[in-house]
Amino acid sequence: MAPRDDGIGASVRRKEDFRFLTGRGMYTDDINRPGQLSAYILRSPYPHAELVRIDTSKAAQAKGVVAVFTGADMAKDNVGGLPCGWLIKFKDGSPMKEPPHPPLAQGRVRYVGDQVAVVIAETREAARDAAELIDVEYKPLPAIATIDDAIKPGAAQIWDIAPGNTCYDWELGDKGAVDTAFKKAHKVAKIELVNNRLIPNAMEPRAALGDFDPASGDYTLYTTSQNPHVIRLLMGAFVLHIPESKLRVFAPDVGGGFGSKIYHYAEEAIVTWAAGKVKRPVKWTADRSESFMSDAHGRDHVTRAELALDKDGKFLALRVSTLANLGAYLSTFSTCIPTYLYATLLAGVYTTPAIYCEVRAVFTNTVPVDAYRGAGRPEATYLLERLVDVAARETNMDRVEIRRRNFIPNDAFPYQTPVALQYDSGNYHATLDQALKAADWAGFEKRRAEAKARGKLRGIGVSTYIEACGIAPSNIAGALGARAGLFETAEVRVHPTGTVTVFTGCHSHGQGHETTYAQLVAEGLGIPIENVEVVHGDTAKIPFGMGTYGSRSLAVGGTAIVKAMDKVIKKGKKIAAHLLEAAEADIEFKDGKFAVAGTDKSKAFGEISLAAYVPHNYPLEELEPGLDETAFYDPKNFTFPAGCHIAEVEVDPDTGVTQLVKFTAVDDVGRVINPMIVEGQVHGGVAQGIGQALLERCVYDSNGQLLSGSMMDYTMPRADDLPPISVATHTTLCTHNPLGVKGCGEVGSIGSPPAVINAIVDALSPLGVRDISMPATPQRVWQAIQGAQTRQAAE
Amino acid sequence: MDMTGEYRIPAARETVWRALNDPEILKQCIPGCETVEKVSDTEFTARVAVAVGPVKAKFNGRVTLTDLQPPESYTISGEGQGGVAGFGKGSANVRLEAEAPIMTVLRYTAQATVGGKLAQIGARLVDATARKLADEFFSRFASVVAAPAEPGAAAPEPVATPAETVSTETPTAAAAPARPALAPVVWIPLLIAVIGILLWLVTR
Numbered sequence: 001m002a003p004r005d006d007g008i009g010a011s012v013r014r015k016e017d018f019r020f021l022t023g024r025g026m027y028t029d030d031i032n033r034p035g036q037l038s039a040y041i042l043r044s045p046y047p048h049a050e051l052v053r054i055d056t057s058k059a060a061q062a063k064g065v066v067a068v069f070t071g072a073d074m075a076k077d078n079v080g081g082l083p084c085g086w087l088i089k090f091k092d093g094s095p096m097k098e099p100p101h102p103p104l105a106q107g108r109v110r111y112v113g114d115q116v117a118v119v120i121a122e123t124r125e126a127a128r129d130a131a132e133l134i135d136v137e138y139k140p141l142p143a144i145a146t147i148d149d150a151i152k153p154g155a156a157q158i159w160d161i162a163p164g165n166t167c168y169d170w171e172l173g174d175k176g177a178v179d180t181a182f183k184k185a186h187k188v189a190k191i192e193l194v195n196n197r198l199i200p201n202a203m204e205p206r207a208a209l210g211d212f213d214p215a216s217g218d219y220t221l222y223t224t225s226q227n228p229h230v231i232r233l234l235m236g237a238f239v240l241h242i243p244e245s246k247l248r249v250f251a252p253d254v255g256g257g258f259g260s261k262i263y264h265y266a267e268e269a270i271v272t273w274a275a276g277k278v279k280r281p282v283k284w285t286a287d288r289s290e291s292f293m294s295d296a297h298g299r300d301h302v303t304r305a306e307l308a309l310d311k312d313g314k315f316l317a318l319r320v321s322t323l324a325n326l327g328a329y330l331s332t333f334s335t336c337i338p339t340y341l342y343a344t345l346l347a348g349v350y351t352t353p354a355i356y357c358e359v360r361a362v363f364t365n366t367v368p369v370d371a372y373r374g375a376g377r378p379e380a381t382y383l384l385e386r387l388v389d390v391a392a393r394e395t396n397m398d399r400v401e402i403r404r405r406n407f408i409p410n411d412a413f414p415y416q417t418p419v420a421l422q423y424d425s426g427n428y429h430a431t432l433d434q435a436l437k438a439a440d441w442a443g444f445e446k447r448r449a450e451a452k453a454r455g456k457l458r459g460i461g462v463s464t465y466i467e468a469c470g471i472a473p474s475n476i477a478g479a480l481g482a483r484a485g486l487f488e489t490a491e492v493r494v495h496p497t498g499t500v501t502v503f504t505g506c507h508s509h510g511q512g513h514e515t516t517y518a519q520l521v522a523e524g525l526g527i528p529i530e531n532v533e534v535v536h537g538d539t540a541k542i543p544f545g546m547g548t549y550g551s552r553s554l555a556v557g558g559t560a561i562v563k564a565m566d567k568v569i570k571k572g573k574k575i576a577a578h579l580l581e582a583a584e585a586d587i588e589f590k591d592g593k594f595a596v597a598g599t600d601k602s603k604a605f606g607e608i609s610l611a612a613y614v615p616h617n618y619p620l621e622e623l624e625p626g627l628d629e630t631a632f633y634d635p636k637n638f639t640f641p642a643g644c645h646i647a648e649v650e651v652d653p654d655t656g657v658t659q660l661v662k663f664t665a666v667d668d669v670g671r672v673i674n675p676m677i678v679e680g681q682v683h684g685g686v687a688q689g690i691g692q693a694l695l696e697r698c699v700y701d702s703n704g705q706l707l708s709g710s711m712m713d714y715t716m717p718r719a720d721d722l723p724p725i726s727v728a729t730h731t732t733l734c735t736h737n738p739l740g741v742k743g744c745g746e747v748g749s750i751g752s753p754p755a756v757i758n759a760i761v762d763a764l765s766p767l768g769v770r771d772i773s774m775p776a777t778p779q780r781v782w783q784a785i786q787g788a789q790t791r792q793a794a795e
Numbered sequence: 796m797d798m799t800g801e802y803r804i805p806a807a808r809e810t811v812w813r814a815l816n817d818p819e820i821l822k823q824c825i826p827g828c829e830t831v832e833k834v835s836d837t838e839f840t841a842r843v844a845v846a847v848g849p850v851k852a853k854f855n856g857r858v859t860l861t862d863l864q865p866p867e868s869y870t871i872s873g874e875g876q877g878g879v880a881g882f883g884k885g886s887a888n889v890r891l892e893a894e895a896p897i898m899t900v901l902r903y904t905a906q907a908t909v910g911g912k913l914a915q916i917g918a919r920l921v922d923a924t925a926r927k928l929a930d931e932f933f934s935r936f937a938s939v940v941a942a943p944a945e946p947g948a949a950a951p952e953p954v955a956t957p958a959e960t961v962s963t964e965t966p967t968a969a970a971a972p973a974r975p976a977l978a979p980v981v982w983i984p985l986l987i988a989v990i991g992i993l994l995w996l997v998t999r
Contacts, residue, residue: 703910
């Protein structure tokens, strides 16, 4: 039988795109409730200041204003702080410093954008105007804008409980083994680098609408979230103390998250609480400026690392010391990003036998930092892949050869790394070979010479990365400090006529779940894809799920759907056995039919579902009616997508402008359900990785003022910044989930930055340039060229 | 942002000092200035129309003089609070040195900070616009203060020369800036005016 055109492996057009492309999406800000009010949040213009006095009396009397609240009002109601979801420990085992995080500031503000007060008014304009009338007396305090400033002796203290502005000083790996290995090293490659701070800038700004029903006492929060149940749990249990049975959280269509919409934000708690206070719905929608100064930022590491090599270029040991900026408060998952999602990836695709990593995380007077597409793995990959290039240079080895020589061999799986992870499958040689061929690596020197004739410096760079998706299992994560489960759920509800609604705990905000999941179900139950509807985002409808982050939706959420379908099929077989008067063991399910093996007797899927809901001829004594199954799936392990990215650039030595000529990605994301969606995900991820490598940089001035706070000053990648991106996959199956899938959402932003920077360094290497920092702006590249020329002239 | 500079004004130090404290002269010289009022010996208010990019708006500012050492030096400072839009504040130490009977060197060091949304969106505009406006001020101030007829005859009255008189002079003829520089006395009110415009812009 020919493969289905709507099943696994088919490039089905995205079901959700019709409504998106025709402007019929339903986003949080599109939702309006009767009697709705608008909230405007007054934010601190000071990075660090005492709140001496807040006088809201004038604002409260302004036209259209219903109420003005401050932190003191929330404190009176016993509102709790925003919780942090992962406990990290110091090297000595003591817990991290965990300061309070009130939704509205109490006594002190700690970054520009910190919430000071909220005005609730009839209109957005009235709320905004009234906010001007709030008289706040600030007593400015010395502020800390950067990691360097935070760790200086005598630096200002952001939190009394965190001396030296240190949240934790954590380690992973065998320090003794690493020290011993370094003593035996033939060569040591060293690098110091900054992983630039990024501002996520999802297309849809965050929004939240709180609603309270005085009749039932029920609260509803509509919000731009990647994980509504997590928000319900955190906000209900820790912040507002609303029983989960009285709180519904609905994340409708969401226009991009990239991690920044995972976290429980103050505004969600503020509008929900305020709706209860004023007994009317309250909506807050961020404007773009607010997004810049209130959405959690990403990355922001400063790292030194050393790689010990033997005389054959084999990696003996890796030593890494990282400083990570957490911002002023702990965002929901901020603490695990520079630790368990970073240091655990430092083996990369290599057999390095000993690895030690220490991470000191610091507070600064900046927006909280948390996961951003890749979350820890781009930081690890950038470090490692830059360092491997340095090692190649130090040992006079070819960049590709040194990688091959250190790859984990194909027959070594499952492979236990020295940094806790166990890789289940992979073929790093295959993705490398395929990418080298697609990028015509062999023909590069000819292109370099041709470019040189035109006065351009051409370079090529490679990155062979690995990442880890679908954080799991829950019990191990819990032992490492996670304060949440990491399973996923799905309910497969078969309707009487055989159509199906899937309720998933994951959330789609651009990934195309409504299509990919429908393909799984169409294939699994043998029904047309049109008969499958996917519902997500509404805690009133879906089973308790953890949402979407870390490229987990297919590997964890998709597997939950498969498990629920298995239950449906199992029950369907029982019903079919009854109807066909056969033994259950003789019933086979194939292509949407329940058949008695070896006969032509069969029942269509729709006949079985009808029998289940109209149980006239039905084994009621043994079997419940209905065909509606739920599964919870807690994975045994992470999945490990890996691959090879190759960037080719041309640098104009006169202007420092880097043009990306070509980008090649060959990724192993496990089984591919929808190749078109995978390609789109890789494209998007690569675009973001290129943004980090060439364009994006969040800048605070030394006083803690955010300078790159608008699209004028923060450079997002645009279409003309991007080269043709060649995307291909090479599949090895994940061994521990039934679909064999690994995840594709983040590979692009993880593999690409080092490929781009390695290419630029390669282009400039004839001049003696050894390093360039991200973002490699024309100014930086030009300065590097000038610096190299000055050095050469001096020699 | 920090700025320093010096400027040579072809007038006696006393004359320059008085001009810097004379509302009428300041009004003539500050681009777009509608009123300057001396609230007290150490406090001025001003109403200025300033354009930042495509937007023009009027702004009320207030500056304070401290550490007055006539006719040698003083500190001038001002602050603009924009509520939801942030804040801006600046101060400058100004020194006047008599280089010759009718040649005064004005030296200043100025600091200004902007905060909140203003820094987020307008920081770079503040700098550029303040410089441009201050340059305009300075050439006017030099022509007004440079005594054309009787440079030595500094009357005890303020050298409040009527605008008509000023217009007969060749602008900048006497002014010979050592390098591009700003007079802080105007730089501060202008800064505040610019901040005001930006506050208005970013809160729209």
